[in-house]
Amino acid sequence: xxxxxAAIKQKKIIIGTKAVIRGMRDGTVETVYVAENIAPDVKLxxxxxxxxxxxxxxxxxxxSRELGTLCKKQYMISAIGIKK
Numbered sequence: 705x706x707x708x709x710a711a712i713k714q715k716k717i718i719i720g721t722k723a724v725i726r727g728m729r730d731g732t733v734e735t736v737y738v739a740e741n742i743a744p745d746v747k748l749x750x751x752x753x754x755x756x757x758x759x760x761x762x763x764x765x766x767x768s769r770e771l772g773t774l775c776k777k778q779y780m781i782s783a784i785g786i787k788k
Contacts, residue, residue, distance in 0.1 A: 717785065718787060720782075723785070724750070725753055729757070731788075733787060735760045735772055737785075739764060739781065739782050741768055743769050
């Protein structure tokens, strides 16, 4: 979680499932954090993309509302990617 908060402060994050998947395809993401309450089908998609792209997938252990608050956003966030 320290890596995530440091990346947020340095503005080295990508927010949102679609943007994170796009970043994995482009090779700009090194780690993906997912919310505790992410939809199972979305999590499965992310797991498949991380396996093929060699990106590390981390379950954050916090709910999507808390991830949104951590990123200083007023909405829920299911997936966050940390840029290389």
